[in-house]
Amino acid sequence: MDGERRILDADVVVEQGRITTVRRRTGKGRRGKPGTRGAKPVELDCTGLVLLPGLVQAHIHLCQTLFRGLADDLALEDWLAKRIWPLEAAHTEASVYWSAMLGAAELLLGGTTAILDMETVRHTDAAFQALEAVGLRATAGKCLIDAEANPPGLREPTDRALREAADLCARWHGAAGGRLRYCFAPRFVPSCTGPLLRAVSDLAERAGAVIHTHAAETPVELELVKRATGHDEIAYLDSVGIAGRRAALAHCVWVDRDAIGRLARAGTNVVHCPSSNLKLGSGIAPIPEMLAAGCHVALGADGAPCNNRLDGFEEMRLAALIQKPRLGPEALPAARVLELATLGGARALGLESEIGSIEPGKRADLVAVDLSGPHAQPDGADLVSRLVYSARAADVRHVVVDGRIVVQDGRLKSADREEIRVEANAATRRLRRAVGL
Numbered sequence: 001m002d003g004e005r006r007i008l009d010a011d012v013v014v015e016q017g018r019i020t021t022v023r024r025r026t027g028k029g030r031r032g033k034p035g036t037r038g039a040k041p042v043e044l045d046c047t048g049l050v051l052l053p054g055l056v057q058a059h060i061h062l063c064q065t066l067f068r069g070l071a072d073d074l075a076l077e078d079w080l081a082k083r084i085w086p087l088e089a090a091h092t093e094a095s096v097y098w099s100a101m102l103g104a105a106e107l108l109l110g111g112t113t114a115i116l117d118m119e120t121v122r123h124t125d126a127a128f129q130a131l132e133a134v135g136l137r138a139t140a141g142k143c144l145i146d147a148e149a150n151p152p153g154l155r156e157p158t159d160r161a162l163r164e165a166a167d168l169c170a171r172w173h174g175a176a177g178g179r180l181r182y183c184f185a186p187r188f189v190p191s192c193t194g195p196l197l198r199a200v201s202d203l204a205e206r207a208g209a210v211i212h213t214h215a216a217e218t219p220v221e222l223e224l225v226k227r228a229t230g231h232d233e234i235a236y237l238d239s240v241g242i243a244g245r246r247a248a249l250a251h252c253v254w255v256d257r258d259a260i261g262r263l264a265r266a267g268t269n270v271v272h273c274p275s276s277n278l279k280l281g282s283g284i285a286p287i288p289e290m291l292a293a294g295c296h297v298a299l300g301a302d303g304a305p306c307n308n309r310l311d312g313f314e315e316m317r318l319a320a321l322i323q324k325p326r327l328g329p330e331a332l333p334a335a336r337v338l339e340l341a342t343l344g345g346a347r348a349l350g351l352e353s354e355i356g357s358i359e360p361g362k363r364a365d366l367v368a369v370d371l372s373g374p375h376a377q378p379d380g381a382d383l384v385s386r387l388v389y390s391a392r393a394a395d396v397r398h399v400v401v402d403g404r405i406v407v408q409d410g411r412l413k414s415a416d417r418e419e420i421r422v423e424a425n426a427a428t429r430r431l432r433r434a435v436g437l
Ligand SMILES: [Zn+2]
Pocket: 059, 061, 214, 250, 302, 303
């Protein structure tokens, strides 16, 4: 994914978490003894595998991973009011921690190395603690809800919400050697007052942090915003300072030519979540039209209850496929989709100079994929096509984040997968009891 999109037979050298050299392979790959970090160099043998920059998912809710399968086949408004709001309100420190661990384990094992993550209102420290331990690169933020007509279990006074967000930012923005960053995350316009949104814009600017929110997901939402503010939603977000390179808006399904023009002119990041948009029946975001207008686009799985996977390969495949009935088979080709899943995501996190491609100077976020399975053969076919249309999360063999081997031979090394399964299930049972589900 370098500037020329070269595909090389090469060795990649990593020192202190950064790629220092990408050199054409001269001899046979030597078999090393990977796995321990010490003074001696570690060699991870990727012979026969495809090494690609780690996938970046720019819209995830780790706090919802425990809700997987608990909110199927509902429209967004019911999905939120009947299931997601009550479950989020019932979260404890422990349940947020194990929800993040479960989601992060799935993401890493499936080749996603970086995320933009919206947590719930409380216990965001616990999510950061999980992310610190498990080794995923993450920009995460406490979700902000302060407007009337929102669930009392989640709504907070404006000042308190902003103060906690600023405190979290001070603690976590740049933590773990820069691997963890903070984002200011107003839930969506109907959840937030104008003063809160304007304050978020100022806070993010001062901290050099990303603003992450949902926008234009359903016609009901657009109508609510129009009634409350008198503006179209994207124009309103512009007016409160949530636009531009620092902003990442999930969904943008219901955007007209005017809104697309605004997003493109400002350089606002749009995060496309095809599985979520299909499952909640929200619609098909006009991504090819946005790209043609010059918009910046990234991909994301959204939360587990509206997907139900957190699989970057699935999102790539669907992003390409869902446009084709509408615009023809040439719409959104595989190579463009791979750009959205790597470089596009990097830009949405404000990290385009740090991740998203395999180039000297960038952080070592790398994924080795085994395409030898029958579903990805024959091997003479276009490599990008095999990655986008044929590959699956289960094909991921090794994953490196910030130079640390976190998955090796398909096994999670940075945490105990069985412990995560047991604890996540126990936490889910407690949450279900608490809300009577
Ligand atoms: Zn979402």
